[in-house]
Amino acid sequence: MTDLDQLTQALAHNLKRLRTERGFTLEALATRAGVSRGMLIQIEQARTNPSVGTVVKIGDALGVSVQTLLKERDLTVRLVHADQAVRLWSTEAGSHSILLAGTEAPGPLELWQWRLMPGEGSDSDAHPVGTTELIHVTDGVLTLVVGDNEHQVPAGTSATFPSHVAHSYRNNGSEPVEMTMAVSVPPPR
Structure with missing residues (x-):
């Protein structure tokens, strides 16, 4: 799996998890983020690599950083080489x-x-x-x-x-x- 594939999978998982935790429907998040429902579906199904602007809008609407949307797992201390x-x-x-x-x-x-x-x-x-x-x-x-x-x-x-x-x-x-x-x-x- 390429680095891009890993990022796409992490984004798909984290978006769905965070949206569900906050009780947002696809429609509600789409409205908050100014992103189409179809785009959110494609991201949650790991079928697209969205633009930086789209990821930022989604993060802002969820109240999380781009890093949180892209991270693969939680660590107490995280070194980023x-x-x-x-x-x-x-x-x-x-x-x-x-x-x-x-x-x-x-x-x-x-x-x-x-x-x-x-x-x-x-x-x-x-x-x-x-x-x-x-x-x-x-x-x-x-x-x-x-x-x-x-x-x-x-x-x-x-x-x-x-x-x-x-x-x-x-x-x-x-x-x-x-x-x-x-x-x-x-x-x-």
Whole structure:
């Protein structure tokens, strides 16, 4: 079984378990997540590999991290070696995001590594109210857009912002942007 097959199986199992634990019907979760019922069925049956955006929406609707949706088993101490980190988004030019680790503490908390190649970017839908993102740029200059406001974040600089509004990460420069990001989502209400 390939790594992708294992992730697809883990997502299928965890989605069905978490949806059932919360008492959500497929229709209720589809409405909460803004994802079609058919897509949820395909994911629960491990018949599709959904986009990162879809997995994030489902996690937000369930009140869990992407890591929780993808994890294979619970461990008290979990070491995530570089070869176990999950690349969830990439482009042919070399931009990518890697989910380094995640936990529920008390709500979802995720640690990401990102690379944005020149001229590329990534848009993110609004997360639940109370979600906060922290970023630290190690190389290049990141253009961070939160709502209608654009901010230049050069190497060596960190930023924090509420991410309950649409936001995006852009590389308008000529060198790759490297950054580390933490995302904290409040526990479900």
